[in-house]
Amino acid sequence: MVYIGIDLGGMSIKAGIVDKQGKILIKDKVPTKADRHYSEIILDMATLIKKLLNDSHITIDDVLGIGIGSPGTPDSKSGVLVFSNNLHFYNVPIREELKRYYDVPIYLENDANVAALAESEFGASKNVENSVMITLGTGIGGGIIINNRIYGGFNSAASELGHMIIVHDGILCSCGQKGCFEKYASASALISQTIEGAKKNPTSLINEIVNHDYSKINAKTVFNAKEAGDETAKNIITTFIGYLSSGIINIVDILFPEYIVIGGGLGNEGENLIAPLRKIVSETAYSSHGLRETTILPAKMGNDAGIIGAAMLVKQQ
């Protein structure tokens, strides 16, 4: 028996057939073309599943269920995607619509929760019961695993870690709050901080690296400049890791998970980012005083986390 996992993104729909050990037997993807009516997108999803089943000679009778990870705010109880900015979805009954094609159990969850579940089942946090994953990308996503299961709260909409306030009355976020974690510690925030630092310090190597074209600055630029000995870059990274540590300390003080797993684009910086972060959190977090400490480590599951985690939604039921 196998599971089907679907990673529904703003750019592409990725799907795979996954076994109980988390191994992807076959996978494929199609473009989302998010500006279409949802019924067309879900039809493409069903067609993609059909192709996977055909290509692998697996029948739907061997499929225990379908799990879907989506951006935005899905309601996992009703299977409705309440809201997604990326997909322009508003109260879309994904489960009901996909059931028209495949009458198997269908589960829907937020993509950050799905990635956390993949890490918890097979990745960095597989040996512990309680873990939190944060993904540092354009924004900051978060998934909370309690007793080996996704914690969704009232609305299966909990763990919006990117929107915790770490700077009271700080920078305005698109969500309407001020001082959100992701305005200070996401990859986008680091890029803004790098541009600002480069402008203020015309002799910084950062300017040279991008030929004074700030649109070329990405999240790696400042790490490369630091590697080459640039003082401005070093200061930008120190400040950035300070912000990041405030959010991580809050997760430790509130949830005290065994592990915190760092994923997303910035997670790829690995120990460059995580070693100094670990030091600050260990020295500072209230809950670490004289006790066991939360372990901070990079994500392991890579690009397939979305498919595998979504498939595990079925296993988790």
Added chain:
Amino acid sequence: MVYIGIDLGGMSIKAGIVDKQGKILIKDKVPTKADRHYSEIILDMATLIKKLLNDSHITIDDVLGIGIGSPGTPDSKSGVLVFSNNLHFYNVPIREELKRYYDVPIYLENDANVAALAESEFGASKNVENSVMITLGTGIGGGIIINNRIYGGFNSAASELGHMIIVHDGILCSCGQKGCFEKYASASALISQTIEGAKKNPTSLINEIVNHDYSKINAKTVFNAKEAGDETAKNIITTFIGYLSSGIINIVDILFPEYIVIGGGLGNEGENLIAPLRKIVSETAYSSHGLRETTILPAKMGNDAGIIGAAMLVKQQ
């Protein structure tokens, strides 16, 4: 069959015999005299239990277990109070020591968690599965209830809500972190903010109310001054509720509990405090956009929460 609940505080040891419906059948207290060796304090605890049993004609055979709520950082798994500033306890094996007198199941938990459990079992949050209680006193305590049980995290030391950082690089806290929630939104913080406001505004009514003796300012002073129409008091409260809302918004965005229950001394301000707080959180919190909302309401259990919640530690097993 009944439970025994013990509310171990820096000033007094309160104990009660509690039935399954959360009714206290008998209760009593003795002074803690916290500067003694722990074995003497625990002997007093045992003697107090003996007195309750004698006075109520209940035998130890009718007692299903003893629950203890303590300040500081207890390790609920081992029954050891790892650290308590108030009691000057460091790695005290409370369970083992009390077992010498009463060989029944004994459970130990942080007092804020115990209060949250009391509210969840019989108080403000009794109808929901997931709730968070915060107590606004000298500091800010927190208890997280998930699926009707205390969530303790890695170390049964989670839910240190008072030490979440809401002002990155803000006021130094005694815990070593900067910008902790309790430095801005506890009763003590409100008193500091009231003194500062009164000093800056010599014509404010606050000065008159306390006869210019700032040591007389307590958490109620500014509410009284506002009631009488004082503009400075109004501004102080608005700023204070702003800070409070940042911490509450973080709890909503991270945990999205059905209910948040506000207790502690400041909780007694009731709707004066909670109505404007509710408005800000409802309008601002990311997770409330277009969805069900977390309900914020005052605690109900009053002074007996410690005894009743501690007794419920036994029921919860």
